[in-house]
Ligand SMILES: Nc1ncnc2c1ncn2[C@@H]1O[C@H](COP(=O)(O)OP(=O)(O)O)[C@@H](O)[C@H]1O
């Protein structure tokens with residue numbers, strides 16, 4: 037089914053360095069959310085806070101009635117079983133083959149027999165397209181395969197919540213498209229609540245139901261995909277369209293002089309909102325809503341030519357038109 041993850045007033049500092057302040061959002065059950073933000077804004081810290089690896093000073097993260105920021109170690113141990121996590125580097129044990137890597141959580145957290153473990157491992161390896169590679173060591177395979185192996189491992193305990201940190205870093209555009217399709221297919225199949233951190237603008241436009249943006253030590257915006265893709269909010273617009281004009285500078289925020297110099301610069305029009313990526317077996321997502329519904333309900337005029345099949349092509353770079 038997936039479960040809601042209700043984050044309220046979350047604040048985290050390391051010593052004197054504030055990472056983010058008062059982050060409030062709810063990941064809706066069974067939906068895919070993507071979190072964006074310039075490097076170093078604390079996206080990975082947020083993921084780690086959700087599984088209790090990092091303790092925020094203030095706020096709560098409530099999952100099935102339990103606040104993981106204040107619960108006992110015992111409750112935290114139980115809640116963690118709801119999560120599957122794919123860290124940025126895949127975090128595979130280098131000396132174990134893929135089979136043993138994927139089997140690891142089952143051997144660690146369950147009392148299942150080896151034959152039952154084999155059935156589950158092979159099912160997940162099949163799901164991510166890695167049948168035949170079980171005996172390979174992580175060092176012998178490509179980055180894309182390592183990520184898929186990490187995903188298989190994140191899936192073996194049948195998670196209700198999947199946290200995925202930069203799955204596309206270091207992947208070429210074609211493999212990025214394959215992994216995006218895999219997320220959408222998995223989401224339709226297992227119904228889990230997804231939170232994906234990515235920098236890939238094309239993925240952000242077509243994969244999620246919800247988009248969030250961390251910027252300047254706070255959550256600048258979080259909401260339905262159509263809301264952010266039609267937003268005129270300068271920082272959202274700049275980030276989602278990869279522009280230099282806007283409040284985000286090369287290293288930090290731009291200063292007042294830089295912003296004043298940009299004041300009269302015309303921004304390129306917002307590109308059309310593409311159709312959402314659908315599961316490859318043609319079955320709609322559990323959370324799928326009609327294209328343009330959010331815009332209609334909220335009286336927002338989407339950018340021209342939005343929600344057309346060909347707008348998917350033009351934003352994924354497959355067509356120059
Ligand atoms: N365990 C830690 N101790 C101290 N500082 C940390 C720790 N983890 C992350 N940071 C700092 O928090 C900031 C945000 O890091 P991170 O979440 O990795 O950013 P992002 O994933 O958005 O690129 C960085 O300045 C980083 O140095």
Ligand SMILES: [Mg+2]
Pocket residue numbers: 079080081124201
């Ligand atoms: Mg990170």
